[in-house]
Amino acid sequence: MADGSEVALRDLAEYLADDMAACNRAIVERMDSPVALIPQLAAHLVAAGGKRLRPLLTLASARLCGYKPDATHQRHVALAACVEFIHTATLLHDDVVDESTLRRGLASANAIFGNKASVLVGDFLFARSFQLMTDDGSLKVMGILSSASATIAEGEVLQMSTQNDLSTSIEKYLEVIHGKTAALFAAACRVGAVVADQPLKAEEALDSYGTNLGMAFQLVDDALDYAADQATLGKTIGDDFREGKITLPVLTAYTAGSEEDRAFWRRVIEESEQKPGDLEHALELIARTNAIGITLDHATRYAEAASQALDMFPPSRLKQLLQDTASYTVSRLR
Amino acid sequence: MADGSEVALRDLAEYLADDMAACNRAIVERMDSPVALIPQLAAHLVAAGGKRLRPLLTLASARLCGYKPDATHQRHVALAACVEFIHTATLLHDDVVDESTLRRGLASANAIFGNKASVLVGDFLFARSFQLMTDDGSLKVMGILSSASATIAEGEVLQMSTQNDLSTSIEKYLEVIHGKTAALFAAACRVGAVVADQPLKAEEALDSYGTNLGMAFQLVDDALDYAADQATLGKTIGDDFREGKITLPVLTAYTAGSEEDRAFWRRVIEESEQKPGDLEHALELIARTNAIGITLDHATRYAEAASQALDMFPPSRLKQLLQDTASYTVSRLR
Structure with a gap:
């Protein structure tokens, strides 16, 4: 997994190693509960790892804005944990909704613990995230999150409503990924500016960085589902295809396809009638219409906008790392 | 459904008719979303009605504490709506977890809209409840909720962990119903005292009223599952039985039963091996061990404690109505 994106993220995590260690401790501590199944399932999630990209964004944004925690009160760390809890809760519920059995190459929580536990522990983590916000005590932060x-x-x-519907417009697709991914990236960054008591302009700049990074990230993720190698990326290729999920690669290939191609897409996506060999044919149509390239063009524009959103901040190692994260998000597939 | 409990609740709702009307408006307004499926599913929930017991408790507690809203700022109404959102979110998720198809005698949301929509709209309502708290702006209220x-x-x-497990202690069962039911009753009442700026003593009294009322309410609900008439109560009798849910009627009948009876309970509850006629036999064993009577004895003690918790408040029509609600909660089965 040592593609460009991973390297940029690793550099960022290394630069913020102390903050990240504190954040990981906070996550483990606040996942605790006297109800044994909760820490059990939580331990599975922690072991499964993940990049912790969203809490990293909160920590980096706070530091970029010059936030100086005192020894007893590390607001950026608690809020980074809070952001990760919101994300984890949505992952748990997503896996139930999508009936996924694999997450980052490991069995998903619902596959091991069952759908019921995933729904309820997701609810617990969501409630816990609000307790963390309440402990922080800023109404502004609460409003954002x-x-x-x-x-x-x-x-x-909205994504569920567009499922299997090839008449979904690109605008609606972008609205879906803004909601499901970019909104939390934006909030994760924005609260960093808030804890550092920065003016609205800095808040908005970081919000824009997060939004655009999130859009780029999700576009690349949607491209990977038709391009990734399962063994290296820990993602089952063709998941979106099997679920009839409407993503930009599919919309592009469908729109640019011949009458016969469009009939194929209608059968496999709209009517969910899939046979052996269909995924391979879909990959062929996607290659023929340059759907991955077009998806990455979109992602590149968002990544560039993310980079530019940080223009107002003076040059620094951290700014560079955040901008690298944006550009490498796309380069992992270029 | 015009049993004693319903009459007491109807009287309370009538006494607070203006507040309840404002609360119902707030609920409908704040369930809105540009994503069409959300108001659609919300409309189903609103149409399905329900007693709105929890928001009623917030409104009544605030008024009992002398809260006077001004024309533009009705904190008790917004927080009553918030409490109903939390409750509705948990109902939506419960029905998914329990695989229920009936709720209050009507098809449940998951039966009509599917499990996915129920999980996601539940998440939306949960998030919306936190937006309502944030709008209210009291950290104390946020902490409580x-x-x-x-x-x-x-x-x-915890309830899920005890499912099918007849070795569950009564203490653990009481812990389950405290968590799943009494905690929100307590919080609903407590925030009423907080918006009225009452001293800690009043907060604690209302918290205790809510806790004890919630315990009584859930004990009676668990008794009804082995005693109710589906046509009049809109509840499928034997739901808990089929799910292997551990409730006091079952624990009582199991503990007091003969060796043969215990073998029966182990087969139907622990091994989930149920045949036609088993529910009828279970009802017979429950009758023979007076398990409903014993469950109601517990409920009666909680209802009395709820009534006594209000001792510190001077006599008033509202206090009487809240105490009637407590005693009638149990009388509906006596």
Whole structure:
């Protein structure tokens, strides 16, 4: 997995190693509960790892804005943990909704613990995230994160409504990925500016960085589902295809396809009638219409906008790392 | 359904008719979303009705504490709506977890809209409840309601862990119903005292009223599953039995039963091996061991404690109505 994106993220995590260690401790501590199944399932999630990209964004944004925690009060760390809890709750529920059995190459929580436990522990983590916000005590932070949580749920419902529907417009698809992914990236960055008491302009710059990074990230993720190698990326290629999920590669190949191609897409996506060999044919149509390239063009524009959103900040190692993260998000597939 | 409990609740709702009307408006307004499926599913939930017991408790507690809203700012109404959102979110997720198809005698949301929509709209309502708290702006209220939300999830997970397990102690069962039901009743009442700026003593009294009322309410609900008439109560009798849910009627009949009876309970509850006629036999064993009577004895003690918790408040029509609600909760089965 040592593609460009991973290297940029690793550099960022290394630069913020102390903050990340504190954040990981906070995550483990606050996942605890006297109800044994909760820490059990939580331990599975922690072991499964993940890049912790969203809490990293909160930590980096706070530091970029010059936030100086005192020894007893590390607001950026608690809020980074809070952001990860919101993300983990949505992952748990997503896997139930999508009936996924694999997450980052390992069995997903619902596959091991069952759908019921995943729904309920997701609820617990979501509630716990609000306790963390309450402990932080800033109404502004609460407003940002509670709005983001509502937007995520709206994005997920919208995605469900567009499932199997090839008449979905690109605008609606972009609205879906804004809701399900970019909104939390934006909020994660924005609260960094808030804890550092920065003016609205800095908040908005980081919000824009997060939004655009999130859009790029999800576009690349959607491209990977038709391009990734399962063994190296820990992602089952063709998941989106099997679920009839409407993503830009599919919309592009469908729109640019011949009448026969469009009939194929209607059968496999709209009517969910899939036979052996269909995924291979879909990959062929996607290659023929340059759908991955077009998806990455979109992603590149968002990544560039993310980079530019940081223009107002003076040059620094951290700014560079955040900009690298944006450009490498796309380069992992170029 | 015009049993004593319903009459007491109807009287309370009539006494607070203006507040309840404002609360119902707030619920409909704040369930809105540009994502069409959300208001669609919300409309189903609103149409399905329900007693709105929890928001009623917030409104009544605030008024009992002398809260006077001004024309533009009705904190008790917004928080009552918030409490109903938390409750509705947990109902949506419960029905998914329990695979229920009936709720209050009507098809449940998951039966009509599917499990996916129920999980995601539940998440939306949960996030929206936190937006309502943030709008209210009291950290104290947020602390109370976010803790209650975490406790509910813990109670639900604990309930899942005890499912099919006849060695569950009565203490553990009481812990489950405290989490899944009483914690939100307590929080709903407590925030009423907080918006009215009452001293800690009043907060604690209302918290105790809510806790004890919630315990009584859930004990009676668990008794009804082995005693109710489906046509009049809109509840499928034997639901808990079929799910292997561990409730006090079952624990009582199991503990007091003969060796043969215990073998029966182990087969139907622990091994989930149920045949036609088993529910009837279970009802017979429950009758023979007076398990409903014993469950109601527990409920009666909680209802009395709820009534006594209000001792510190001077006599008033509202206090009487709240005490009637407590005693009638149990009398509906006596």
